[in-house]
Every structure is written in C-alpha cells, then in structure tokens.
Amino acid sequence: xxxxxxxxxxxxxxxxxxxxxxxxxxxxxxxxxxxxxxxxxxxxxxxxxxxxxxxxxxxxxxxxxxxxxxxxxxxxxxxxxxxxxxxxxxxxxxxxxxxxxxxxxxxxxxxxxxxxxxxxxxxxxxxxxxxxxxxxxxxxxxxxxxxxxxxxxxxxxxxxxxxxxxxxxxxxxxxxxxxxxxxxxxxxxxxxxxxxxxxxxxxxxxxxxxxxxxxxxxxxxxxxxxxxxxxxxxxxxxxxxxxxxxxxxxxxxxxxxxxxxxxxxxxxxxxxxxxxxxxxxxxxxxxxxxxxxxxxxxxxxxxxxxxxxxxxxxxxxxxxxxxxxxxxxxxxxxxxxxxxxxxxxxxxxxxxxxxxxxxxxxxxxxxxxxxxxxxxxxxxxxxxxxxxxxxxxxxxxxxxxxxxxxxxxxxxxxxxxxxxxxxxxxxxxxxxxxxxxxxxxxxxxxxxxxxxxxxxxxxxxxxxxxxxxxxxxxxxxxxxxxxxxxxxxxxxxxxxxxxxxxxxxxxxxxxxxxxxxxxxxxxxxxxxxxxxxxxxxxxxxxxxxxxxxxxxx
Amino acid sequence: xxxxxxxxxxxxxxxxxxxxxxxxxxxxxxxxxxxxxxxxxxxxxxxxxxxxxxxxxxxxxxxxxxxxxxxxxxxxxxxxxxxxxxxxxxxxxxxxxxxxxxxxxxxxxxxxxxxxxxxxxxxxxxxxxxxxxxxxxxxxxxxxxxxxxxxxxxxxxxxxxxxxxxxxxxxxxxxxxxxxxxxxxxxxxxxxxxxxxxxxxxxxxxxxxxxxxxxxxxxxxxxxxxxxxxxxxxxxxxxxxxxxxxxxxxxxxxxxxxxxxxxxxxxxxxxxxxxxxxxxxxxxxxxxxxxxxxxxxxxxxxxxxxxx
Numbered sequence: 001x002x003x004x005x006x007x008x009x010x011x012x013x014x015x016x017x018x019x020x021x022x023x024x025x026x027x028x029x030x031x032x033x034x035x036x037x038x039x040x041x042x043x044x045x046x047x048x049x050x051x052x053x054x055x056x057x058x059x060x061x062x063x064x065x066x067x068x069x070x071x072x073x074x075x076x077x078x079x080x081x082x083x084x085x086x087x088x089x090x091x092x093x094x095x096x097x098x099x100x101x102x103x104x105x106x107x108x109x110x111x112x113x114x115x116x117x118x119x120x121x122x123x124x125x126x127x128x129x130x131x132x133x134x135x136x137x138x139x140x141x142x143x144x145x146x147x148x149x150x151x152x153x154x155x156x157x158x159x160x161x162x163x164x165x166x167x168x169x170x171x172x173x174x175x176x177x178x179x180x181x182x183x184x185x186x187x188x189x190x191x192x193x194x195x196x197x198x199x200x201x202x203x204x205x206x207x208x209x210x211x212x213x214x215x216x217x218x219x220x221x222x223x224x225x226x227x228x229x230x231x232x233x234x235x236x237x238x239x240x241x242x243x244x245x246x247x248x249x250x251x252x253x254x255x256x257x258x259x260x261x262x263x264x265x266x267x268x269x270x271x272x273x274x275x276x277x278x279x280x281x282x283x284x285x286x287x288x289x290x291x292x293x294x295x296x297x298x299x300x301x302x303x304x305x306x307x308x309x310x311x312x313x314x315x316x317x318x319x320x321x322x323x324x325x326x327x328x329x330x331x332x333x334x335x336x337x338x339x340x341x342x343x344x345x346x347x348x349x350x351x352x353x354x355x356x357x358x359x360x361x362x363x364x365x366x367x368x369x370x371x372x373x374x375x376x377x378x379x380x381x382x383x384x385x386x387x388x389x390x391x392x393x394x395x396x397x398x399x400x401x402x403x404x405x406x407x408x409x410x411x412x413x414x415x416x417x418x419x420x421x422x423x424x425x426x427x428x429x430x431x432x433x434x435x436x437x438x439x440x441x442x443x444x445x446x447x448x449x450x451x452x453x454x455x456x457x458x459x460x461x462x463x464x465x466x467x468x469x470x471x472x473x474x475x476x477x478x479x480x481x482x483x484x485x486x487x488x489x490x491x492x493x494x495x496x497x498x499x500x501x502x503x504x505x506x507x508x509x510x511x512x513x514x515x516x517x518x519x520x521x522x523x524x525x526x527x528x529x530x531x532x533x534x535x536x537x538x539x540x541x542x543x544x545x546x547x548x549x550x551x552x553x
Numbered sequence: 554x555x556x557x558x559x560x561x562x563x564x565x566x567x568x569x570x571x572x573x574x575x576x577x578x579x580x581x582x583x584x585x586x587x588x589x590x591x592x593x594x595x596x597x598x599x600x601x602x603x604x605x606x607x608x609x610x611x612x613x614x615x616x617x618x619x620x621x622x623x624x625x626x627x628x629x630x631x632x633x634x635x636x637x638x639x640x641x642x643x644x645x646x647x648x649x650x651x652x653x654x655x656x657x658x659x660x661x662x663x664x665x666x667x668x669x670x671x672x673x674x675x676x677x678x679x680x681x682x683x684x685x686x687x688x689x690x691x692x693x694x695x696x697x698x699x700x701x702x703x704x705x706x707x708x709x710x711x712x713x714x715x716x717x718x719x720x721x722x723x724x725x726x727x728x729x730x731x732x733x734x735x736x737x738x739x740x741x742x743x744x745x746x747x748x749x750x751x752x753x754x755x756x757x758x759x760x761x762x763x764x765x766x767x768x769x770x771x772x773x774x775x776x777x778x779x780x781x782x783x784x785x786x787x788x789x790x791x792x793x794x795x796x797x798x799x800x801x802x803x804x805x806x807x808x809x810x811x812x813x814x815x816x817x818x819x820x821x822x823x824x825x826x827x828x829x830x831x832x833x834x835x836x837x838x839x840x841x842x843x844x845x846x847x848x849x850x851x852x853x854x855x856x857x858x859x860x861x
Binding site: 063133136137138140153154156160164166167220236237238263265266269271273279430431432433434435437438441466473474475 | 583584585586587589590591592593595596597598599600601603604605606607608612635636637638642643646647702705706709710713716717718721805806807808809811815816818819822823824
C-alpha cells in the first residue's frame with residue numbers, strides 16, 4: 001500500500017502540532033515577575049479565586065469570591081491581626097462612654113488610590129449608601145444597629161403579599177451618623193452594643209471615594225479603594241482580576257510583593273493541579289480529593305489550621321416531633337451518639353476539628369462548654385434516649401445540598417445515630433443549596449438539616465445572636481428562649497468585651513441544654529503554596545495574608 | 554439550492570422562539586428562589602428581596618417576563634446578570650473560547666479519525682485494523698473525566714509538558730490538551746465510522762469500475778471511495794459540533810477553560826434566567842446552523858443528492 005499524499009500531509013500536520021504543543025507548552029511563568037529595579041518586591045503573586053457573585057461594592061460583597069478582592073483593595077477603621085484581635089487601621093481612636101454612642105477619629109493623611117482623601121464623609125456616605133433600600137445592597141443589615149436605619153431601610157409588613165412593591169425609604173441618611181469635621185464622626189446606635197467596634201473591620205464598613213457615588217454601577221466594576229493594592233486593568237469576568245501595589249497606601253500593611261493576580265477557578269481540583277505544577281502560587285482551599293494527600297504532596301508548604309467556621313445540623317423546633325419537655329434530652333442523646341473524632345479523621349483526614357462549643361477556636365471566649373454532650377458515649381446516649389421516651393416516629397432525616405460534598409459525613413453521622421440509638425436515620429439530599437434553603441427559610445422542614453456559620457468578625461456574639469436569638473435572621477431552628485435573649489442583651493450592654501463574653505458563655509450553656517443545633521466540628525483553613533513563594537500564612541478568616549507573601553525571581 | 558437554504562433559515566425562527574420559551578419555563582421550574590439564594594446562608598432581608606425582584610422583573614407574571622425578555626433580545630439586549638453585568642458581554646466573552654476549544658477538538662477528530670479510519674478500513678481484518686478497534690474501544694469505555702484528569706496529571710503536572718490549566722486568553726497551544734480530551738470520544742467514533750464505511754464501499758460497483766478503468770489506486774481511494782464513505786461521517790460530525798460545544802462543560806471544568814459550560818452551570822445554580830436562556834438559545838442556533846451546513850455538504854459529496 002503506497003502512502004497517499006493526503007495521509008502524508010495529515011500525519012505530518014499532526015506531528016507538527018504535537019511537537020508544537022510540547023515545545024511551546026513547557027514554560028509556566030504566567031504571572032512572572034516584572035524585571036524592574038526592586039527585585040523580588042515587584043513580583044506578582046498568582047492566587048486562586050472565584051468569580052465574585054455581586055458588584056464589587058463593600059456593602060454588596062457577602063461571599064468569599066468578592067471578599068478576597070475587597071480585602072486587598074480596602075482598609076477599614078480597624079483590621080484584625082493574625083490572632084483575630086482588632087487593631088486600629090484607618091481609625092486613630094474609637095471611643096465610647098456607654099457602648100451606645102461612639103466617637104471615631106481618623107488618622108491623618110489617609111488617601112484612596114486615586115489621590116482623594118479618606119475623610120469622615122467617606123465613611124458616613126458609604127454607610128448611608130449601603131443601608132439605603134433603593135440601592136439594594138446585600139450587606140445592609142450590618143447597619144441595622146445604627147439609629148435611623150428604619151427610615152432608610154423600611155421592611156415590608158409581615159403580611160405583605162409576595163409580589164407587593166418594595167416599601168419606600170422615608171430618609172436618605174441615618175440620623176445616628178453625624179460628621180463632626182473632616183476627621184471625626186459620631187455613631188449613635190439605637191441600643192447599646194459592646195462589640196460594635198469589633199465589627200468595623202468587616203467589608204460592609206469600608207469607606208468609599210466620591211467617585212463611587214457618581215456612578216455606583218460603573219464603580220462596582222472597577223472599584224477604587226484605600227488598601228494596599230489597587231486594580232490593574234479591568235475585571236476580566238470569569239477569568240481573573242489583577243491588582244498591583246497602591247503607591248498611595250498610607251497604612252501599616254506594606255506589601256512585600258508587586259501585586260496579586262486572582263485567577264478564577266471553576267473547580268478546586270484544577271487549582272490544586274496548578275499548584276502542584278507550580279503554575280499557581282498560593283491556594284486557600286482544597287478539593288475533597290486532595291484531603292488525604294495534600295500534606296504529603298506539599299510537606300511544609302501545606303497549611304491546616306483552625307478557622308472561624310462552625311458546622312452543625314439543626315432541628316426545626318416548630319415541628320411537633322421536636323416539641324415537648326423531654327425533646328431536648330432526645331437531642332442530647334443524638335449528640336452523644338456521634339463519634340466526631342472518627343468522622344473528622346476518616347472522612348475529613350484531619351481537616352476538621354471536633355466541636356466543643358458553638359463558636360470556633362479563633363474567637364475569644366472559646367471554651368469547652370458543651371462538655372459531655374459533645375463527647376462520644378454510646379451507652380450514656382442510649383440511656384438518655386430511653387429516659388426521654390424516645391423520638392416520636394423513631395425516624396429522622398438530615399437534609400443537605402448535594403453539590404456541597406456533604407454526603408459522606410451526613411451518611412456517617414446517620415450511621416452513628418442508627419447503630420447507637422436504633423433511630424432510623426437517612427440523609428435527605430437536595431439538588432443544590434438554593435433548594436435546601438427554600439424549605440428552611442419558609443419554616444417548612446420536617447426533620448433535621450445541616451447548618452453552618454462563617455464568622456463575619458471574630459467575636460463570640462457573632463456565633464450566637466444571628467443564629468439563636470429570637471427572630472434573628474439566621475435562626476433556622478426558630479429557637480425562642482427569652483432567658484437566652486436576655487443574656488445576649490446583657491453581654492451586648494457590658495462595659496467591656498471581656499465582661500460581655502461572660503454573659504455570652506452563660507447563654508451558650510443554655511444552648512447546650514436545649515440543642516436547637518447539634519455542634520459537629522470546626523472547619524480548618526486548608527491550603528498551601530508552591531515552591532515559588534514564601535511567607536504564606538492564613539489569617540483567622542482563612543484568607544492568605546497577601547501583603548506578606550514574597551516571591552523570588 | 555438557494556430556496557432550500559432560505560426555507561431552512563426561515564424554519565429556524567419558530568425553533569428559536571420555541572427553544573427560548575421552553576428553557577425559560579424550565580429555569581422557573583427549578584426549586585429555590587434565586588434572589589433569596591444571593592444571601593447565602595444568611596436570612597434574606599425581605600425589603601431587599603422585594604427591591605431586587607422589582608428590578609429584575611421577577612414580580613411580573615411569567616408570560617410578561619418572557620415577553621419583556623424577547624423584547625430585549627430583538628434589540629440585542631439580553632438582560633443583565635445578578636452582578637449587574639450585561640449578558641451580551643458574557644456571551645461575547647465565553648463563546649469565542651468554547652468555539653475555539655470545540656474547533657480544536659473537531660480538527661483533531663478529522664485529522665486523526667478520518668485518515669486512520671481509512672487505513673483501517675482498507676486493511677480490514679489485518680493487524681492495524683484490530684489494533685485500532687481495540688484502542689478506540691478502550692477510549693470509548695473510559696469516561697471523559699477520567700481521561701481528562703489522568704492526562705492533566707501526567708502531562709501537566711508530572712511531566713510538565715503543558716500547563717495543567719488554560720491561561721486567561723485561552724491561547725491555542727493551551728487548548729490542545731483539553732481539545733484532545735474533549736475530542737477523544739469523537740475521534741473513536743469517527744474512526745470507526747470511517748473504517749466501516751470504507752470497508753463496506755470497497756465492494757461497491759463503482760470502485761470495481763474505477764479500478765478496472767485503470768485509475769491509480771490512490772486516486773480510486775481518495776477521490777471516489779473516500780468521498781462516498783464520508784457521508785455517514787459528515788452526518789456524525791455535524792451533530793457532534795453542537796454536542797462538543799454544549800458538552801464541553803466537564804472538560805472546561807477540569808482545565809479551567811473560561812467558556813460557555815461553566816457560565817451556564819453557574820447561572821443554573823443561581824437561577825439566573827437571562828443568562829441560561831440566552832446561552833442555551835445561542836447553542837441551539839449554532840447546532841441548527843451546523844446541521845444546515847452538513848446537509849448542504851451532502852450535495853457536494855454525493856452528486857446524486859440535489860435539493861429542490
């Protein structure tokens with residue numbers, strides 16, 4: 001058979017393509033350092049990210065994709081150091097006599113990256129913008145404690161129809177915010193909140209330059225901030241956001257590199273492969289498939305440390321099965337039947353820490369409050385269940401979203417419950433997060449469901465109030481305990497955070513008795529870095545401290 | 554032929570409306586409220602939910618929402634995403650990348666599948682034929698994500714010949730490995746189709762006539778035999794182009810290609826009707842045009858086929 005010229009051409013072309021691929025594809029200095037004077041401090045660091053879900057406005061960023069970007073572009077009144085303790089950043093001082101009225105004074109010479117100064121107006125205008133209902137900012141509830149919030153952000157009546165038009169604000173600004181001069185403003189809260197200053201490091205409270213209010217939509221595509229970095233080029237949707245050092249930055253966190261390039265990944269597995277091939281410098285999350293191997297693959301470059309993330313599963317206390325005087329003992333029995341150590345070792349390979357309270361190891365006030373109730377003791381669990389009279393129907397399900405990788409632990413927890421208590425427990429999988437939240441928020445769940453909480457700021461109250469306070473936004477179990485609410489209020493009104501913590505811990509003891517949610521574990525911050533960079537550490541929010549990362553050429 | 558093309562193009566219009574309506578209804582049948590899920594695990598603020606529903610016309614009845622969307626489409630305004638980005642920008646960004654990836658896979662299919670299938674068909678029953686049959690069987694039986702992960706790990710990470718993921722501009726050389734993975738199943742099918750078709754047509758009368766007329770073997774094979782054998786292959790290729798574009802979602806996820814698959818997946822999870830309907834409708838149109846081109850190609854390949 002003679003070689004036909006067609007086949008020759010075809011195979012020749014293929015060979016050329018293959019050679020081209022091997023030859024061209026071997027360089028991987030994608031985010032390579034710019035060769036300027038300044039050596040390693042001008043290197044660009046490639047890190048993983050996800051496409052931000054909303055516009056890049058501080059009051060509209062409520063998820064990690066946008067949060068990572070806002071963290072490097074902005075600096076707030078305070079920031080959190082590596083232990084999670086609040087430290088003054090843009091604020092010179094935050095003073096109060098009664099935990100109700102705060103006087104905030106700014107440092108001198110603070111500027112945005114476009115040169116305009118950071119003044120008291122920058123904060124007051126930004127907070128008013130964030131709270132105002134007509135701007136529909138998702139983080140507006142952070143401004144709720146401020147006096148005058150209801151006029152700017154009225155809520156619809158409880159019995160309003162679902163498609164009724166939204167209520168109209170009756171004011172443009174909150175009465176509780178007053179500008180005294182360029183560097184000073186006062187904040188008056190509608191009720192005392194002893195940990196209000198601790199919240200001021202959260203993204204929602206960042207200042208905005210005047211350019212932001214001229215065209216907020218355009219600004220949300222290309223934000224200008226006062227942080228250590230500024231945007232370099234446009235937001236390349238679904239691809240990446242590049243940032244470079246902000247020369248105008250007047251704060252303490254001097255960047256040790258030339259900029260951060262956030263590459264958006266659809267799937268953590270792809271990011272992990274890039275890290276192994278040194279095509280990505282830092283990764284701050286891991287695919288499930290890498291849990292067992294990442295510490296071997298990366299050695300010292302692996303990171304596995306506690307984080308401010310609490311995981312549990314909650315019970316719908318409005319369902320008759322879970323009412324009654326002994327219902328809480330049933331839940332205590334269930335909690336004692338779960339072998340948390342085994343699950344965190346086997347399924348999570350040590351990337352979770354068994355829970356001993358309702359908060360997280362990174363907050364002040366974290367102690368072993370759960371005690372026996374969170375300790376694995378099948379015999380005591382059986383006895384307690386018998387004493388309580390058993391669970392009505394002797395069956396339960398744990399609802400979870402199928403796209404979150406939860407099936408493994410839900411099945412393990414259910415198996416523990418089944419084997420130790422003879423309660424018929426199965427996992428109830430919902431296709432995605434949205435469809436799980438629907439029955440939860442409409443209070444129509446008929447059995448348990450997974451819940452979790454990532455702290456907004458490192459304070460014990462943030463793990464308690466929003467989740468278990470009567471009528472609170474994320475109180476999915478509909479836990480209603482006036483004694484608990486009063487202890488929280490006493491903690492809020494306490495003269496110092498330490499005294500507040502004592503009240504919060506007493507409130508936690510009530511939670512251990514009633515168990516609207518059963519604490520499971522704290523998620524660790526997991527990740528690693530490639531051989532190309534150094535000085536990689538994560539803060540208490542599981543986010544890398546980007547300014548400190550160094551890269552040698 | 555011109556009237557045939559015109560008729561086919563006019564037929565696409567009802568398909569366009571039917572497809573958009575169907576996808577619109579399907580997105581609304583998805584469980585969960587898209588606005589409430591913007592809040593993640595926090596409770597949704599009822600005032601903001603009402604505000605956003607009004608902004609995105611979600612408080613109108615379904616038929617009115619559909620008409621508003623179609624009205625926008627006719628002025629090339631495909632709506633906005635929940636993050637305020639116009640969907641048309643999203644389309645303009647994602648489709649070229651996926652088209653490039655699909656074309657790379659398509660080219661590999663043609664360049665590898667047809668010649669190798671031709672050789673296998675000519676040497677039916679001999680070692681080369683059995684070998685390719687076995688090799689394609691292995692490729693068909695391994696799921697695409699296994700092929701993708703293994704090749705990414707071996708070639709990208711361990712050997713370091715290519716980068717494991719596709720860079721920001723999706724340059725052609727980065728797309729070779731994903732294209733190979735995406736096209737692997739189709740290469741196997743094209744190869745087998747060509748092989749069978751060639752082997753069958755070898756016994757046809759016209760081949761015997763051409764050989765007995767004294768034409769060189771090479772001319773008989775390439776000009777007469779191949780052209781006729783390609784008819785079933787071209788049918789498959791036309792259907793495959795549409796499938797490649799839509800089905801690239803797994804490959805795009807493994808290699809982080811910023812294309813259509815991921816955008817649609819994310820939009821479905823968020824319940825973003827504007828994005829899902831726009832993207833899927835464009836995919837439907839691409840599919841229809843690909844099939845039209847395939848049908849027109851029949852007339853080129855087989856002179857017996859003519860269109861009124």
